[in-house]
Amino acid sequence: MFAVYAESFSSDEPLNGLVVGERPDPEVPDGWTTVDVKASSLNHHDLWSLRGVGLKEEALPMILGCDAAGLDEDGNEVVVHAVVRDPSYTGGDETFDPKRSLLSERYQGTFADRVAVPKANVVPKPESLSFEEAACLPTAYLTAYRMLFTQGGLKAGDKVLVQGAGGGVATALIMLARAGGLRVLATSRDEAKRSKALDLGAHEVFESGARLPMKVDAVMETVGRATWSHSIRSLRPGGTIVTSGTTSGPKLDDAELTRIFFLQLRVIGSTMGTRHELAALTNLLDATGVRPLIDRTLPMEKAQDGFAAMADGDVFGKIVFTR
Amino acid sequence: MFAVYAESFSSDEPLNGLVVGERPDPEVPDGWTTVDVKASSLNHHDLWSLRGVGLKEEALPMILGCDAAGLDEDGNEVVVHAVVRDPSYTGGDETFDPKRSLLSERYQGTFADRVAVPKANVVPKPESLSFEEAACLPTAYLTAYRMLFTQGGLKAGDKVLVQGAGGGVATALIMLARAGGLRVLATSRDEAKRSKALDLGAHEVFESGARLPMKVDAVMETVGRATWSHSIRSLRPGGTIVTSGTTSGPKLDDAELTRIFFLQLRVIGSTMGTRHELAALTNLLDATGVRPLIDRTLPMEKAQDGFAAMADGDVFGKIVFTR
């Protein structure tokens, strides 16, 4: 079948190992099913895979792609959940499985005619969402949903600060926070990004490190070192930082432990989301009319162009591949 | 000062005991403050007071009114929180204080030039809300906010059923649920009310007792006997009924205890809300642009007309008095 896959790794020239070609149909273990892919979307995870991060040499060739929407074996419109639990896992929340994998890490990914997934990893797609829109959800938007509403425990009327507007998860955080009735503050070093954050729905934007006019209930952290102390200082007593990444690095100058214990702050890690959260997220978009921000849509044959644009950093919103 | 108060009780002709006249300025105990009332709003509670329900003979004459917005002693625009904790109460959530009272029960109410309240019962009014709009919040909308987001634990993307569309709290429930990113289903026996529920933002409406196309995460119950079994049957396993009243009576034909334990359902009582929740509610309206539904606005001198309209049942939305 048609597939976009990694043939080799290169940390300097990741696109060198990218092939748009043919791969065998996926194996379908007992308890798994297949989805005919109508649309998928690109993540930085795909670029990292081509650099050999999170993917093993012996797994090559590997079809890339975590996100997809398409048709299940009965022709139903579905979204694919990218988190695959290890068969030995006995817990209830698959994101806590230390042996979990994302599609394209251990099992073949979604940039293909067809993808095989465990039966439980298929979620109904609401009619109101196009395949292109639905294909944006399983990674960036799901991560943002879990950060805000599960790990952050935020509810309508609360106040949230999103650090580092402009990033893919930050964009999703701003849009979903507005959809959930939150007051949304956002920061960026870059004026153009602050302006875009306002367009996405942020109520107020600030330069990085600026003193805020109010304390917030929670801060969404994907930046790390560059914003940590500001995040801590922006919280009300008992407030929460949800952290799901560190684009500026994880080595903090000062973890601010004294403030954490004296103000009884909470720091909560978050990564990806559950199948149940993906279903709630699709319901949220269906119920509110909010739609993921799409930078461009390309036929999957032109996947190279999408990867190149992401590598150049010249992107605001998701890059979607259609099939 | 000018005041609208109850002079006597009558269960049949409640308006007979209503006086629009003059009363002494309120006493201001240590730790209390006064608010100059700019707007207040009418609740069924006020009509019940005139019938002698929840109010004692020896407390007469009593200025009526639970809700108000106005100016504090420094001229700041504020909303008044109506729940007054007993001085002996040591808990953290004033709605759990068994000796709590609402304004106009033990302490003089808000239908007057001025009302005295504990300093903690004053919440900043966002500029974006008019005094009229803010005066609608402290009872019906606060009750709805706590039902949905505290007791119901609902978060963006969840599904909620509101029973008995048309009631004051049900109206607030539908509007606030939409503001919080929920999918909202509503029922009513009356087609006109179902139509209004759609106008308010309900996604789908149903006749009372109709089988729903999906199971919901929570049901908001203010009806009681007439809807209880339907509420139970509408829930997913582990789902929640939040109950804050029983307009059709509290005597259930069948409490459905077997379903409750086998499906692990949750029934959670709710009444009024905290000062903290009132602040979050004002923030929710400020952040989303959602505004309370106002049936009519009258100068406080014409309070009789407002009481008469409510007694006739000829009302959809809040009746606001301005001063």
Add this chain to the structure above:
Amino acid sequence: MFAVYAESFSSDEPLNGLVVGERPDPEVPDGWTTVDVKASSLNHHDLWSLRGVGLKEEALPMILGCDAAGLDEDGNEVVVHAVVRDPSYTGGDETFDPKRSLLSERYQGTFADRVAVPKANVVPKPESLSFEEAACLPTAYLTAYRMLFTQGGLKAGDKVLVQGAGGGVATALIMLARAGGLRVLATSRDEAKRSKALDLGAHEVFESGARLPMKVDAVMETVGRATWSHSIRSLRPGGTIVTSGTTSGPKLDDAELTRIFFLQLRVIGSTMGTRHELAALTNLLDATGVRPLIDRTLPMEKAQDGFAAMADGDVFGKIVFTR
């Protein structure tokens, strides 16, 4: 292999359908494993099965028994979790799966040389627990554990009322509540049972319906109709009733809905427990030295005697079968 099974149903003479004999080895589907049974324990569920309640004619002959401890295929000492999720279930908590079954309902039970279970249904047995003790846990004690610590949310220093001391779950509730640092009050109509409740660790015992000297944080309800109003009246504002059965029937004279909403009480259904909770329960017994109460231990060949004793009601504690 040797097995104790139901051959037919009789509501009047349930033991008539009970056979101690031979049955084929269990089938072992993909993803399942087998446990060599060293001990199992009897539940009322087994007697109900012989009456045809919860078991279908076409499932006969069915090996009975939900509870077991034994050796897994590698010779490890294990406890068996009795709740089997349906393969189509996608949620995290298997007790919310509406199509779940208990061993001996759809799949062959534990009163045999060997039982087949999903791999995830096997929990390590702590060395400090004998097979006989471990075999008491998966139904009655697991139910009690979830009621107290998950659904009831009780923590050390809280106060709990156990209604209907003497029942199997009530016995487990009293013992586990004490192990968890709770103050334990218990009721029974029967003086001998009240006395036994004190022996099990209850701090204070009362006649059914007696006014308690203090309000409690939670009531554990397995009685239903006969105790409901007393349970409601025994709670502090905001307190919780956890209900997992109704030995006196589910039809309440008065559900007490007005008290529920005005005092903001919580009614939470509970049934069985998760694999994770079974592991925590074994850890609790291992860490505290608390042990299940065993009425008698019989070789599995004498299972008839155990069933007869339970049918006579002449039991205080678990009846254990060894193999």
Add this chain to the structure above:
Amino acid sequence: MFAVYAESFSSDEPLNGLVVGERPDPEVPDGWTTVDVKASSLNHHDLWSLRGVGLKEEALPMILGCDAAGLDEDGNEVVVHAVVRDPSYTGGDETFDPKRSLLSERYQGTFADRVAVPKANVVPKPESLSFEEAACLPTAYLTAYRMLFTQGGLKAGDKVLVQGAGGGVATALIMLARAGGLRVLATSRDEAKRSKALDLGAHEVFESGARLPMKVDAVMETVGRATWSHSIRSLRPGGTIVTSGTTSGPKLDDAELTRIFFLQLRVIGSTMGTRHELAALTNLLDATGVRPLIDRTLPMEKAQDGFAAMADGDVFGKIVFTR
């Protein structure tokens, strides 16, 4: 009245400013009451006050002491809650009040014949606890109670690691964790302290930094820099560190942010406890028979000897003063 107070500060010779003498009776503001002190206990906080940490020059002379048990104005036996909320605080949990103070910081302390406290700061003393025992609770044991059961959310059957056995809070953590049905692991650099931890009830003890035989649900952190990475590595996915101090300093070599987000760990600050938690703690001791560890009991006139012992570090358990 008789009182033990700070007259001046000295960081090197804190005892130089300590006076055992006479001070005027405390002022009793509206809404406050007095307690006749029968016993109080010493905390490091008292020694820090004499060094001028947390206490202002202009507040001198200041009667020291946070903890007390005694008789209220009606002769009831009570324990004193040391956290005094600022009158302007409107929240529900006084430990989140940024302007809160402890007795002996802004208001006169408990080392005296009499102490004045807000009426809500008085909790009934169970008969089963002596005044000496009750006087140990309001600081170290209350801190430990909140860490374990509120901020840590630990329940019976969970596993907890206590870092730095030997400290006052760590001692309380081990004893209360056992009382609540937890499996308790503890570390110390010092063999004698590890041995004492076993005597207090720890199930297993380890050298600092040793690899544990199992992952735990939560770590109780009062050490900081020296143990942080070990605490992070000891947690199961989704596990919790509760931090309430940093005896080895707050500047972490590596905050381990990458592990925090990828394993979805939770870091929760904690400080002191609420009045409600103090009541639950007294109930826990009453219900389980667990008693605080007392190093020595001295008449309050000999308070100097107690301070000297604490300054020498020659203490294991609480130093109690009686009056």
